[in-house]
Protein backbone atom coordinates (compact mmCIF):
# COMPACT_ATOMS: atom_id res chain seq x y z
CA UNK A 1 0.00 0.00 0.00
CA UNK A 2 1.31 3.50 -0.85
CA UNK A 3 2.15 5.98 1.91
CA UNK A 4 -0.87 8.07 0.83
CA UNK A 5 -3.27 5.14 1.13
CA UNK A 6 -1.89 4.25 4.58
CA UNK A 7 -2.43 7.86 5.72
CA UNK A 8 -5.98 7.86 4.26
CA UNK A 9 -6.74 4.54 5.97
CA UNK A 10 -5.48 5.92 9.31
CA UNK A 11 -7.54 9.08 8.86
CA UNK A 12 -10.66 7.00 8.12
CA UNK A 13 -10.02 4.89 11.21
CA UNK A 14 -9.63 8.01 13.36
CA UNK A 15 -12.89 9.42 12.00
CA UNK A 16 -14.73 6.15 12.64
CA UNK A 17 -13.48 6.11 16.24
CA UNK A 18 -14.36 9.75 16.89
CA UNK A 19 -17.84 9.27 15.44
CA UNK A 20 -18.35 6.16 17.60
CA UNK A 21 -17.28 8.06 20.74
CA UNK A 22 -19.60 10.99 20.02
CA UNK A 23 -22.47 8.67 19.10
CA UNK A 24 -22.05 6.66 22.31
CA UNK A 25 -21.94 9.65 24.67
CA UNK A 26 -24.62 11.52 22.72
CA UNK A 27 -26.96 8.55 23.21
CA UNK A 28 -26.07 8.30 26.92
CA UNK A 29 -26.75 12.05 27.33
CA UNK A 30 -30.27 11.57 26.00
CA UNK A 31 -31.21 8.05 27.12
CA UNK A 32 -28.88 7.35 30.05
CA UNK A 33 -26.75 4.23 30.24
CA UNK A 34 -23.22 3.24 30.95
CA UNK A 35 -19.77 3.02 29.44
CA UNK A 36 -18.76 0.08 31.60
CA UNK A 37 -18.86 -3.36 30.00
CA UNK A 38 -19.76 -5.46 33.04
CA UNK A 39 -22.48 -3.42 34.77
CA UNK A 40 -25.71 -5.27 34.09
CA UNK A 41 -27.89 -2.72 35.80
CA UNK A 42 -26.11 0.57 35.45
CA UNK A 43 -26.51 2.23 38.84
CA UNK A 44 -24.70 5.58 38.70
CA UNK A 45 -24.97 6.07 42.49
CA UNK A 46 -23.30 2.72 43.24
CA UNK A 47 -20.59 3.33 40.63
CA UNK A 48 -19.86 6.82 41.93
CA UNK A 49 -19.61 5.47 45.48
CA UNK A 50 -17.14 2.80 44.35
CA UNK A 51 -15.10 5.54 42.64
CA UNK A 52 -14.60 7.43 45.88
CA UNK A 53 -17.31 10.10 45.88
CA UNK A 54 -18.95 10.79 49.24
CA UNK A 55 -22.68 10.36 49.74
CA UNK A 56 -23.02 14.16 49.85
CA UNK A 57 -21.17 14.62 46.57
CA UNK A 58 -23.30 11.99 44.84
CA UNK A 59 -26.61 13.33 46.06
CA UNK A 60 -26.07 17.05 45.43
CA UNK A 61 -26.35 16.90 41.63
CA UNK A 62 -28.26 13.69 40.77
CA UNK A 63 -29.06 14.77 37.17
CA UNK A 64 -25.34 15.14 36.49
CA UNK A 65 -24.22 12.02 38.36
CA UNK A 66 -24.17 9.74 35.32
CA UNK A 67 -21.53 7.33 36.68
CA UNK A 68 -19.31 7.68 33.61
CA UNK A 69 -16.11 8.43 35.50
CA UNK A 70 -13.34 6.14 36.75
CA UNK A 71 -12.34 8.00 39.90
CA UNK A 72 -12.87 11.27 41.75
CA UNK A 73 -10.29 13.77 40.47
CA UNK A 74 -11.37 16.46 42.93
CA UNK A 75 -10.33 14.22 45.82
CA UNK A 76 -6.73 14.31 44.58
CA UNK A 77 -5.84 17.82 45.63
CA UNK A 78 -6.87 21.23 46.82
CA UNK A 79 -8.93 23.72 44.84
CA UNK A 80 -9.09 27.22 46.29
CA UNK A 81 -11.76 29.90 46.28
CA UNK A 82 -11.53 32.23 43.30
CA UNK A 83 -9.61 29.80 41.09
CA UNK A 84 -10.37 28.89 37.47
CA UNK A 85 -10.87 25.16 36.93
CA UNK A 86 -11.12 23.46 33.51
CA UNK A 87 -12.66 19.97 33.17
CA UNK A 88 -11.69 18.04 30.03
CA UNK A 89 -14.54 15.84 28.76
CA UNK A 90 -17.02 17.25 31.25
CA UNK A 91 -19.97 15.00 30.36
CA UNK A 92 -23.13 15.95 32.25
CA UNK A 93 -21.10 18.26 34.50
CA UNK A 94 -20.90 16.60 37.92
CA UNK A 95 -17.19 17.28 38.53
CA UNK A 96 -17.67 20.87 37.32
CA UNK A 97 -20.46 21.43 39.81
CA UNK A 98 -18.40 19.91 42.63
CA UNK A 99 -15.49 22.17 41.61
CA UNK A 100 -17.89 25.15 41.67
CA UNK A 101 -18.52 24.48 45.38
CA UNK A 102 -14.80 24.95 45.97
CA UNK A 103 -14.09 28.00 43.79
CA UNK A 104 -17.22 29.81 45.06
CA UNK A 105 -18.88 32.86 43.50
CA UNK A 106 -15.59 34.51 42.64
CA UNK A 107 -14.10 31.59 40.71
CA UNK A 108 -14.88 30.03 37.37
CA UNK A 109 -15.37 26.50 36.09
CA UNK A 110 -15.23 25.59 32.39
CA UNK A 111 -16.20 22.18 31.01
CA UNK A 112 -15.06 21.16 27.51
CA UNK A 113 -16.77 18.31 25.67
CA UNK A 114 -16.96 17.34 22.00
CA UNK A 115 -20.44 15.76 22.20
CA UNK A 116 -23.17 18.30 21.54
CA UNK A 117 -25.89 16.47 23.49
CA UNK A 118 -23.61 16.21 26.55
CA UNK A 119 -22.83 19.93 26.42
CA UNK A 120 -26.56 20.70 26.19
CA UNK A 121 -27.31 18.42 29.13
CA UNK A 122 -24.53 19.99 31.23
CA UNK A 123 -25.73 23.52 30.35
CA UNK A 124 -29.28 22.71 31.41
CA UNK A 125 -27.96 21.21 34.65
CA UNK A 126 -26.03 24.46 35.32
CA UNK A 127 -29.23 26.45 34.76
CA UNK A 128 -31.13 24.12 37.09
CA UNK A 129 -28.61 24.78 39.86
CA UNK A 130 -28.38 28.52 39.02
CA UNK A 131 -24.62 28.42 38.50
CA UNK A 132 -23.69 31.41 36.38
CA UNK A 133 -19.95 30.89 36.69
CA UNK A 134 -19.95 27.34 35.29
CA UNK A 135 -19.66 27.35 31.51
CA UNK A 136 -19.75 24.42 29.07
CA UNK A 137 -17.99 24.75 25.72
CA UNK A 138 -18.27 22.41 22.74
CA UNK A 139 -14.72 21.54 21.78
CA UNK A 140 -11.99 18.95 21.51
CA UNK A 141 -9.39 18.41 24.18
CA UNK A 142 -6.68 18.09 21.52
CA UNK A 143 -7.35 21.74 20.59
CA UNK A 144 -8.74 23.38 23.73
CA UNK A 145 -10.64 26.58 22.91
CA UNK A 146 -9.08 28.55 25.79
CA UNK A 147 -6.26 31.08 26.12
CA UNK A 148 -2.69 30.27 27.16
CA UNK A 149 -2.06 30.36 30.93
CA UNK A 150 -5.74 30.88 31.76
CA UNK A 151 -6.39 27.99 34.21
CA UNK A 152 -5.28 27.36 37.79
CA UNK A 153 -6.37 23.72 37.74
CA UNK A 154 -7.19 21.17 35.02
CA UNK A 155 -9.24 18.12 35.98
CA UNK A 156 -10.46 15.21 33.86
CA UNK A 157 -12.31 12.00 34.60
CA UNK A 158 -12.12 8.99 32.28
CA UNK A 159 -11.63 10.92 29.04
CA UNK A 160 -8.00 11.16 27.87
CA UNK A 161 -7.92 7.37 27.26
CA UNK A 162 -10.45 8.05 24.47
CA UNK A 163 -8.18 10.52 22.69
CA UNK A 164 -6.28 9.42 19.62
CA UNK A 165 -3.46 11.86 20.43
CA UNK A 166 -2.80 11.85 24.18
CA UNK A 167 0.51 13.73 23.92
CA UNK A 168 -1.27 16.58 22.15
CA UNK A 169 -3.89 16.65 24.93
CA UNK A 170 -1.17 16.98 27.59
CA UNK A 171 0.58 19.71 25.55
CA UNK A 172 -2.74 21.57 25.50
CA UNK A 173 -3.14 21.07 29.26
CA UNK A 174 0.29 22.59 29.84
CA UNK A 175 -0.47 25.49 27.47
CA UNK A 176 -3.71 26.54 29.20
CA UNK A 177 -2.28 26.17 32.73
CA UNK A 178 -0.76 29.14 34.50
CA UNK A 179 2.83 28.51 35.65
CA UNK A 180 2.45 26.58 38.92
CA UNK A 181 -1.00 25.35 37.82
CA UNK A 182 -2.14 21.87 38.90
CA UNK A 183 -3.59 18.80 37.17
CA UNK A 184 -5.83 16.21 38.88
CA UNK A 185 -6.77 13.26 36.67
CA UNK A 186 -8.59 9.95 36.81
CA UNK A 187 -8.23 7.91 33.68
CA UNK A 188 -8.12 4.37 32.32
CA UNK A 189 -4.77 2.71 31.55
CA UNK A 190 -3.70 -0.78 30.54
CA UNK A 191 -1.83 -3.07 32.91
CA UNK A 192 -0.78 -5.23 29.93
CA UNK A 193 -1.38 -5.12 26.17
CA UNK A 194 -4.85 -6.12 24.93
CA UNK A 195 -5.21 -8.95 22.45
CA UNK A 196 -5.58 -7.98 18.77
CA UNK A 197 -9.35 -8.52 18.71
CA UNK A 198 -9.99 -6.20 21.68
CA UNK A 199 -7.44 -3.65 20.39
CA UNK A 200 -9.44 -3.09 17.18
CA UNK A 201 -12.87 -3.15 18.80
CA UNK A 202 -14.47 0.25 18.15
CA UNK A 203 -17.13 -0.20 20.85
CA UNK A 204 -14.42 -1.14 23.35
CA UNK A 205 -12.53 2.02 22.41
CA UNK A 206 -15.62 4.16 23.02
CA UNK A 207 -16.08 2.21 26.27
CA UNK A 208 -12.72 3.48 27.65
CA UNK A 209 -10.72 0.25 27.19
CA UNK A 210 -9.21 -0.10 23.70
CA UNK A 211 -7.94 3.49 23.52
CA UNK A 212 -6.10 3.15 26.83
CA UNK A 213 -2.30 2.80 26.86
CA UNK A 214 0.11 1.10 29.25
CA UNK A 215 0.78 2.97 32.51
CA UNK A 216 4.40 3.77 31.57
CA UNK A 217 3.35 5.11 28.16
CA UNK A 218 0.71 7.27 29.83
CA UNK A 219 3.27 8.74 32.24
CA UNK A 220 5.67 9.30 29.33
CA UNK A 221 2.97 11.22 27.42
CA UNK A 222 2.36 13.46 30.45
CA UNK A 223 6.08 14.10 30.98
CA UNK A 224 6.83 14.70 27.28
CA UNK A 225 4.41 17.62 27.33
CA UNK A 226 6.61 19.34 29.90
CA UNK A 227 4.28 18.71 32.84
CA UNK A 228 5.80 17.40 36.09
CA UNK A 229 4.17 14.33 37.63
CA UNK A 230 4.00 14.68 41.42
CA UNK A 231 2.09 11.53 42.31
CA UNK A 232 0.18 8.64 40.82
CA UNK A 233 -1.55 5.46 41.97
CA UNK A 234 -3.66 2.71 40.42
CA UNK A 235 -7.09 1.27 41.23
CA UNK A 236 -6.82 -2.22 39.73
CA UNK A 237 -10.11 -3.35 41.32
CA UNK A 238 -12.04 -1.42 38.66
CA UNK A 239 -11.11 -4.16 36.16
CA UNK A 240 -13.47 -6.69 37.80
CA UNK A 241 -15.97 -4.11 39.00
CA UNK A 242 -16.59 -2.49 35.62
CA UNK A 243 -14.57 -4.06 32.80
CA UNK A 244 -15.08 -7.85 32.80
CA UNK A 245 -11.60 -8.47 34.21
CA UNK A 246 -9.82 -6.92 31.22
CA UNK A 247 -6.23 -5.76 31.92
CA UNK A 248 -7.15 -2.19 32.84
CA UNK A 249 -6.78 0.01 35.89
CA UNK A 250 -7.83 3.51 36.81
CA UNK A 251 -4.89 5.85 37.27
CA UNK A 252 -5.12 8.74 39.72
CA UNK A 253 -2.53 11.29 38.73
CA UNK A 254 -1.34 14.63 40.08
CA UNK A 255 0.87 16.84 37.96
CA UNK A 256 1.76 20.50 37.65
CA UNK A 257 3.25 23.07 35.32
CA UNK A 258 6.55 24.24 36.74
CA UNK A 259 6.87 27.93 37.61
CA UNK A 260 9.63 28.51 35.05
Ligand SMILES: C[S@@+](CC[C@H](N)C(=O)[O-])C[C@H]1O[C@@H](n2cnc3c(N)ncnc32)[C@H](O)[C@@H]1O
Nearest residue numbers: 025068069089090091113114115140141157162
Ligand atom coordinates in the same frame (compact mmCIF):
# COMPACT_ATOMS: atom_id res chain seq x y z
C1 LIG B 1 -16.51 8.46 29.84
S1 LIG B 1 -17.28 10.00 29.62
C2 LIG B 1 -16.78 10.88 31.09
C3 LIG B 1 -17.62 12.09 31.37
C4 LIG B 1 -17.29 12.85 32.66
N1 LIG B 1 -15.92 13.22 32.75
C5 LIG B 1 -17.70 12.04 33.87
O1 LIG B 1 -16.84 11.67 34.67
O2 LIG B 1 -18.90 11.80 34.00
C6 LIG B 1 -16.27 10.74 28.36
C7 LIG B 1 -16.70 12.15 27.92
O3 LIG B 1 -15.62 12.73 27.19
C8 LIG B 1 -16.07 13.30 25.98
N2 LIG B 1 -14.95 13.21 25.02
C9 LIG B 1 -14.39 12.08 24.54
N3 LIG B 1 -13.35 12.36 23.73
C10 LIG B 1 -13.26 13.73 23.70
C11 LIG B 1 -12.39 14.65 23.03
N4 LIG B 1 -11.40 14.22 22.24
N5 LIG B 1 -12.60 15.97 23.22
C12 LIG B 1 -13.61 16.41 24.03
N6 LIG B 1 -14.47 15.60 24.68
C13 LIG B 1 -14.28 14.27 24.53
C14 LIG B 1 -17.30 12.48 25.61
O4 LIG B 1 -18.15 13.22 24.79
C15 LIG B 1 -17.89 12.18 26.99
O5 LIG B 1 -18.81 13.16 27.40
